[in-house]
Amino acid sequence: MRWPADLTETPDLRGAYPRLSEPQIRALSLHGSRRPAHPGDVLFGEGDPCTCFFVVLAGKVATIKGYGLEDQVISVHGAGRFLGDLNVLTGQAGFLTAVVAEEGEVLAVPADELRRMVTGDPSLGDLVLHAYLVRRSRLIGLGAGFHIVGSRYSPDARRLREFASRNRLPHQWVDLERDKDVEHFLRRMGVTPQETPVVIWHGSTVLRNPTNAELAWAIGLSAPQRRRTECDLLVIGAGPAGLAAGVYGASEGMSTIVLDGVAAGGQAGTSSLIENYLGFPSGISGGELAERAVLQAGKFGARFRVPAEACALQAQVNDLAVTVKEGSVIHARSLVIATGVRYRRLDVPNLARLEPASVFYAATPFEADLCRQDPIVIVGGGNSAGQAALFLSGHAAWVGLVVHEDDLSVNMSRYLTAQIERHPRIQVMVSTEVRELAGQETLEAVVVEDRTTGRRSAMEARALFVFIGAEPCTGWLAGALALDPRGYILTGADAARSGMPGVPGAPGRPFPLETSRAGVFAAGDVRNGSIKRVASAVGEGTMAVRLAHDHLETGG
Secondary structure, eight states, rough: OOOOOOOOOHHHHHHOBBBBOOHHHHHTTTSEEEEEEEOOOOEEEETTTEEEEEEEEEEEEEEESTTTTOHHHHHHETTTOOOOOHHHHOOOOOOOOEEEEEEEEEEEEEHHHHHHHHHHHHHHHHHOOOOOOOOHHHHHHHHHHHHEEEEEEHHHHHHHHHHHHHTOOOOOEEEEETTTHHHHHHHHHHHHHGSSSEEETTTTTTSOOOOOOHHHTEEEEEETSSSSEEEEEEOOSSSHHHHHHHHHHHTTOOEEEEEEESSSHHHHHSSSSSSSTTTTTTTTTHHHHHHHHHHHHHHHEEEEEEOEEEEEEEEEESSEEETTTTTTEEEEEEEEEOEEEEEOOOTTHHHHHHHHHHHEESSHHHHHHTTTEEEEEEEEHHHHHHHHHHHTTSSEEEEEEEEHHHHHHTOOOOHHHHHHOOOOOOOOOSSSEEEEESSSSSEEEEEEEEEETTOOOEEEEEEEEEEEOEESOGGBBBTOBBOTTTOBBOOOOHHHHTTTTTTTSTTTOOOOTSSSTTTTOOOOOGTTTTTOHHHHHHHHHHHHHHHHHHHHHHHH
């Protein structure tokens, strides 16, 4: 490509492009090798697995989106700066191409060596991690990475978009309904509209309606697994409780695997802003909290599999066997179940027909982009509904909040109700229920009923967000563990009273978070009696690991 005459370094905005200190470069040099860098050299390419951490010692290096096609320069780095984004730490494929723009020299450090160094050097680790987190957010905003091409009305297109968004994978959405020119491009790629949605990766690779697992494998999020795997601790569910268990299990020296069927973060990962979590006075998004926790767990050696949905649990002579829907069996000496809950669906006319295109159960940037400048309705009176209303009000034209209770503060924290009540674009309707959804291909209006007067009215809406209580994700555990009538897992004394076979009978057993099966623990929202807060889930995940460790030390 042809470089502009004045190739200026990209400013270090929000700490995205800092310079390493001389002592840090010297320390890195002990683990890497110096290489000459000539103009046009490609240090790493889009779609390639990231094997090295590059530091620019002299000259300049540019990172390019769509190298060889659109050639969009994303950033330019001079001496002292380092390249890459989170893929260097996670092992994902790269989303940009790094090309030498000016004669110089680079330092190449194997990615595995960098991961070990950031674990032992907090100052280097904090610098690299912060820069990579900011860069990943910027790449998402720029639409770097792969393309998802399909119709906005396609359930599979929505599935792929949600999977990419929940896992914070940089991508660009191309809507066949709005961009007619894309059909010519698809024909050149040998793809018919009937074969969409498709994922186009680094310009030439085409995945025709891939499963989430196939997309994950293609970009290096999750590698194909062996049929049988063994570990000390298996954590099922990567919400706050599961992530905490992963961090503390791995840091205790236990070989640890964490599974999740969709993405790390759980219900908390769909929250735009968590304001009452200890240590974050200005709040933190659920996605960023999850991303940090995944990197922290990985730093200690925890292995993540996403997507990987557990579908059966069997206690064997010396271990616990968990069958994964995607086709493998994991044998673990101890198990923490942190599968959380899922929001209930409304029982109203036309839900099944309109749900694929217009009904949502999370409020992330993905959903916000879909309803930009549209009127929307949110159903629910808890904190999740309140956080969604505040976040989406910054994107939607108008937000109607439908609350079953007579007062907004019955189930919602006071700090949220205060913000909602004074927000000019949020209209709160208490003592109200949704009775019907109206529309053809997409939602056009929501019919609500005042529970006091019985009066019905229709509100214009292009999207409906539902946060009306939850049910535990324990269908796969029926008959394997003691559950309460609602499906939540019984632990401790409640599990002991269940009468299920296999209940630990030693003094002091079951442990407080132990289930009716020895060595199987439950933490977070999936457990009967849990508090349903991020902080308590993190605490339970940590405590479950301590108890699992005690279980293993005593031989079960």
